[in-house]
Amino acid sequence: MDAKSLLSHSFRIAWKDLMELIRNRLGLVMLVLMPIFMMAMVGFIYPSNTSISKIPIALANEDAGYGNSTIGSQTFLTVLQGINSNTGMMTITNASNMDEIKDLVQKGDVYGGILIPSNFTSSIMTGEQGTIVIVVDQSNPQMSATIQAVLSGVFDQMGTMLAQQKVQGLNPAVNATNSLAIVKPYDIQTEGAVSGHSSYFDFIAPGIMAMTVMMSVMTGLPAAISQEKEVGTLDGMMVAPINRLAIILGKTLAQTARGLIQGVLILALAVALFGVTIQGSILLVFGLLLLGVFSFVGLGVVITSFAKDQETAMMIMMTLMFPMMFLSGVFFPIQQMPWYMQSVSKVLPLTYAATALRKVMVLGAQIPAITTELTILITFGIVMTAIAVPVFKRAMTR
Amino acid sequence: MNLTESQSEYLYFAPIYCTEQYCVCTVNLLENESMIDVKNLTKTFNKFVAVDDISFDVKKGEIFGLLGPNGAGKSTTIRMLSTLSRPTKGTATIGGYDIVKDDTEVRKLIGIVSEKMIMYNRLTARENLWFFGNLFNLPKNVLEKRIDDLLELVQLTKWKNSQVGTFSTGMRQRMNVIRALLNMPQVLFLDEPTLGLDPQSAVEIREFIKKINRENKTSILITTHMMSEADLLCDRIGIIDHGKIVALDTSTNLKKLISGADTTILKLEITNLTPELIITIRDLECVESVSQDNSTHVKVHAHGNDAFDTIIDSIRAQKGKIGSIENLQPTLEDVFLHITGHEVRDSADQKIPMGEHRHFAPPPRVR
Numbered sequence: 115m116d117a118k119s120l121l122s123h124s125f126r127i128a129w130k131d132l133m134e135l136i137r138n139r140l141g142l143v144m145l146v147l148m149p150i151f152m153m154a155m156v157g158f159i160y161p162s163n164t165s166i167s168k169i170p171i172a173l174a175n176e177d178a179g180y181g182n183s184t185i186g187s188q189t190f191l192t193v194l195q196g197i198n199s200n201t202g203m204m205t206i207t208n209a210s211n212m213d214e215i216k217d218l219v220q221k222g223d224v225y226g227g228i229l230i231p232s233n234f235t236s237s238i239m240t241g242e243q244g245t246i247v248i249v250v251d252q253s254n255p256q257m258s259a260t261i262q263a264v265l266s267g268v269f270d271q272m273g274t275m276l277a278q279q280k281v282q283g284l285n286p287a288v289n290a291t292n293s294l295a296i297v298k299p300y301d302i303q304t305e306g307a308v309s310g311h312s313s314y315f316d317f318i319a320p321g322i323m324a325m326t327v328m329m330s331v332m333t334g335l336p337a338a339i340s341q342e343k344e345v346g347t348l349d350g351m352m353v354a355p356i357n358r359l360a361i362i363l364g365k366t367l368a369q370t371a372r373g374l375i376q377g378v379l380i381l382a383l384a385v386a387l388f389g390v391t392i393q394g395s396i397l398l399v400f401g402l403l404l405l406g407v408f409s410f411v412g413l414g415v416v417i418t419s420f421a422k423d424q425e426t427a428m429m430i431m432m433t434l435m436f437p438m439m440f441l442s443g444v445f446f447p448i449q450q451m452p453w454y455m456q457s458v459s460k461v462l463p464l465t466y467a468a469t470a471l472r473k474v475m476v477l478g479a480q481i482p483a484i485t486t487e488l489t490i491l492i493t494f495g496i497v498m499t500a501i502a503v504p505v506f507k508r509a510m511t512r
Numbered sequence: 513m514n515l516t517e518s519q520s521e522y523l524y525f526a527p528i529y530c531t532e533q534y535c536v537c538t539v540n541l542l543e544n545e546s547m548i549d550v551k552n553l554t555k556t557f558n559k560f561v562a563v564d565d566i567s568f569d570v571k572k573g574e575i576f577g578l579l580g581p582n583g584a585g586k587s588t589t590i591r592m593l594s595t596l597s598r599p600t601k602g603t604a605t606i607g608g609y610d611i612v613k614d615d616t617e618v619r620k621l622i623g624i625v626s627e628k629m630i631m632y633n634r635l636t637a638r639e640n641l642w643f644f645g646n647l648f649n650l651p652k653n654v655l656e657k658r659i660d661d662l663l664e665l666v667q668l669t670k671w672k673n674s675q676v677g678t679f680s681t682g683m684r685q686r687m688n689v690i691r692a693l694l695n696m697p698q699v700l701f702l703d704e705p706t707l708g709l710d711p712q713s714a715v716e717i718r719e720f721i722k723k724i725n726r727e728n729k730t731s732i733l734i735t736t737h738m739m740s741e742a743d744l745l746c747d748r749i750g751i752i753d754h755g756k757i758v759a760l761d762t763s764t765n766l767k768k769l770i771s772g773a774d775t776t777i778l779k780l781e782i783t784n785l786t787p788e789l790i791i792t793i794r795d796l797e798c799v800e801s802v803s804q805d806n807s808t809h810v811k812v813h814a815h816g817n818d819a820f821d822t823i824i825d826s827i828r829a830q831k832g833k834i835g836s837i838e839n840l841q842p843t844l845e846d847v848f849l850h851i852t853g854h855e856v857r858d859s860a861d862q863k864i865p866m867g868e869h870r871h872f873a874p875p876p877r878v879r
Contacts, residue, residue, distance in 0.1 A: 119649055126646045130632065130639075137634040137675070346628025350691070353594050354647035355619040511598045 120363070123356045127364025131338065132371060145372065149326060149380045156318055156445070157388050167202050169261065172218045172227035172249075174209040177234045186235035186244055193272045194228075203264055215249050226250050226261040238276075274298055307477050316391075319384040320471035321444035323377045327403045328410045328464055329435060330373035331366065335414035336427040338365050344423050348510075358507050362415055370407050377403055393478030399471065402484075406467035409491045412498020419502070419509035438464050463494045545608075547572045547699055547731040548593065552602035555588050562588040564755035565602065570699075573729040575721070577746030579736060579844065585755040586735035587627065590701045593733065594624045606699055620648070623692030624701040629684050630691060633677030637668055637687055640676055641694060648695045655694075662690040666720065682713035689720060700724065702734040706741060718745060739844035749844070753852045763844065770842040770850050775800075776819045777846060778812045781835035782827065785810065789832050798822055801849065808835065813846065 215227035250258035421427035546569035
């Protein structure tokens with residue numbers, strides 16, 4: 115069997131698989147719907163910076179003042195409202211005291227509260243620190259973290275303003291700019307490696323693309339072969355004088371085509387609906403996806419060889435798929451994970467495919483910047499294929 | 513045996529089912545050389561011996577039947593011979609090619625109709641044949657012609673653009689058979705080809721098998737658990753039980769085994785049949801087995817010269833009323849019973865202790 119007939123047989127098998135796919139209307143609809151759901155889900159569920167708005171907050175002002183003046187709390191409230199009217203982050207409900215705030219939090223009417231203690235102005239006037247209490251809802255850690263961050267920002271800004279005023283009060287020769295430099299000698303300016311805004315979506319879209327394409331090959335291949343084995347049609351191919359590799363190759367081609375259709379859909383959705391921009395070359399993106407497929411085929415074939423029927427194959431797939439989804443840095447950066455999980459993550463090929471794809475899509479990287487990932491993916495693919503082919507050949511003539 | 517390239521690719525071969533002069537591969541066997549030659553073939557799954565050291569041969573143009581109950585090892589034998597499964601021990605050659613070493617050559621020579629339909633339901637009849645035909649590297653125009661001829665032959669031409677999933681069982685089985693003929697095989701393996709078919713479709717398939725065999729000199733290895741089918745089709749029959757071939761001969765000679773053993777087979781209609789009466793008959797010295805067909809009919813296997821009289825006498829003595837008596841010619845069913853000591857289908861009244869049954873005897877096939 116020469117290479118030419120190997121390829122021609124592979125194409126025949128791929129054509130046959132795709133014909134079956136096209137004739138399966140419901141399956142085709144699902145094929146299109148799956149990436150749409152996936153994108154919509156992660157796109158709308160996960161928080162992005164702009165998504166925080168109108169958080170209900172309770173505010174209690176117990177400030178007793180200093181003499182007749184409540185200048186401290188008034189200033190605070192003015193600044194708070196000023197910031198809030200700009201950003202619309204919070205909806206403020208007035209409360210009378212600490213107990214009422216806690217009550218409101220417990221009822222779930224507000225997600226947090228601000229309490230200005232009775233000695234607030236007097237502390238400031240007598241040269242002490244003015245303390246403000248933030249009440250958080252422990253049952254909702256993510257929200258309380260957000261509130262803390264927002265309020266800290268507010269206080270920071272206020273503190274700076276107050277300090278500026280004081281510095282200017284001490285020495286009239288200092289102007290506003292200089293006083294700011296005295297109070298906050300350091301300022302941070304953030305600039306991305308590429309121009310433009312980036313969102314959680316820019317992080318997640320390449321990962322989801324890599325995952326969909328590679329997973330569809332890894333799950334599709336065992337499912338397709340074990341299904342044919344169960345129905346009996348695989349025997350029809352096995353008794354024909356064709357190379358066993360043609361069966362794997364043909365099936366892989368069909369699954370790759372299927373996966374790529376989904377990948378393109380995801381990309382289109384990400385660009386059209388979520389404003390993701392592709393910085394790097396689109397050819398490199400597809401090249402990486404194909405390389406990812408190559409690195410996963412071997413694994414898929416090994417599973418096919420071990421699974422006696424479709425059900426077993428699907429169970430093995432599910433078991434492998436979930437850890438891979440969450441450990442490969444598709445949804446969460448792997449740097450967030452504890453070290454032992456990070457080392458697991460480092461043996462999964464999807465990690466490298468997702469990283470490389472992210473570099474290309476978000477950072478506009480060229481091939482030299484992703485050499486490590488490329489090397490690992492190619493090596494993984496070669497090793498797995500080298501294991502898979504003999505295992506498959508033996509399994510087919512048990 | 514070795515063929516030159518041109519010979520092996522397109523040797524003249526004039527089959528009825530194709531007017532074109534191409535065939536994938538053919539062999540030149542000596543006059544009395546066997547097409548299939550099986551020597552000590554054994555297959556074990558873990559510790560279970562599915563096929564136990566069997567040897568037989570099938571000549572060119574012969575229809576050879578492997579007859580036995582479910583789980584006897586028929587399908588496993590066919591799977592090994594068609595290179596789908598590797599033998600644990602022993603060898604076999606097809607057209608002179610070893611089934612393990614020269615598996616690609618063997619595959620060019622054979623066609624297989626397995627128990628399962630080898631068809632893609634979502635593809636049309638033509639697309640299915642086109643796909644499988646292409647795996648044999650046939651030239652495009654040859655394959656097209658052949659597909660048309662084969663479809664015409666089984667009267668499926670007008671359905672050629674319909675998806676196979678919409679076909680009836682009979683149509684699907686006809687498709688299944690012609691699929692195996694795409695490469696014009698020298699050897700055709702048929703694994704229970706009439707299973708699950710209505711009588712008319714079964715007859716059609718049998719006629720078709722005979723036609724292929726007669727007009728193309730195709731060697732056919734067919735497995736069946738139906739005695740009548742083996743009797744109708746096969747030149748020689750191997751009776752296989754528990755993975756062993758227990759008898760191998762022509763249908764006529766196999767039947768002589770019974771006649772030679774001085775066996776009488778009676779079909780009795782007893783209008784007042786009671787279980788006690790059956791027990792009485794069964795306990796007679798000369799009776800081998802009794803099977804009850806329905807509420808009034810029993811079939812009795814007996815041996816000895818005076819078996820006939822003894823049975824009648826004992827029934828009369830028990831005040832049994834005999835409605836009719838039929839003295840039956842032995843069928844292959846009886847041969848199987850005689851040789852293996854049990855019936856093909858497990859039935860109620862047998863003189864075999866339960867211990868001799870297989871532990872995992874499959875339930876009788878309901879047709």
